Structure formats: C-alpha cells, structure tokens
Amino acid sequence: MSAATKESTTTTFSVRMDKDIKSQCETMYGELGINLTTAINVFLRQSLRAGGFPFDVRLDKPNQETIAAMMEANSLAHNPSIKKYSDVEEALAELKR
Numbered sequence: 023m024s025a026a027t028k029e030s031t032t033t034t035f036s037v038r039m040d041k042d043i044k045s046q047c048e049t050m051y052g053e054l055g056i057n058l059t060t061a062i063n064v065f066l067r068q069s070l071r072a073g074g075f076p077f078d079v080r081l082d083k084p085n086q087e088t089i090a091a092m093m094e095a096n097s098l099a100h101n102p103s104i105k106k107y108s109d110v111e112e113a114l115a116e117l118k119r
Contacts, residue, residue: 037062 044058051061068076084092098104107113 047061048058051058056064065076105116107116
C-alpha cells in the first residue's frame, strides 16, 4: 500500500486525558513494544469485535441476593436474642454439642 493510499484511509483525532495516566500508559505499552496509538487502535478494533467494550464495565453494586444476605447478616448482628461467640473455638464447641 502506498503512502498516499494509506493516508486516505486513516484519520486523526484528539483525546483529552490526565497527563499522568498518559505517561504511565506510554511506559507500560512501550514495555510491550507498542506505542499509545497502536494500543488505542487495538482497543477500538476489539470493541468492534465485541460489539461494545472488550471488557466488563459495571458499577460495583451487589446483586439482590447479596444485598438480602448483607441485610440478614446486619439484622442478626444487631439482634439481642441471637447468641454471640467471643471466638471461633467457642462457636465450634457449640456446634459439636
């Protein structure tokens, strides 16, 4: 492919990012033998292949089952009628009875 043909199929875009993040990524990708432009192109191609982000993007929010378990644990921890143990050995001794 000639230089003229290649120029007609590429474009340039600008991205604003934190200076430190850019520097750290340039160092990391440099250690992998590629520059930041190549890394971004890999990310974009993988995005196309995956039909979105090429990795999970989600809020760190527990599912309903976990929320219910956390609420139950909190309720048990504050229930004065629930027997409490001072250490694991005491709890294990109770289980062996």
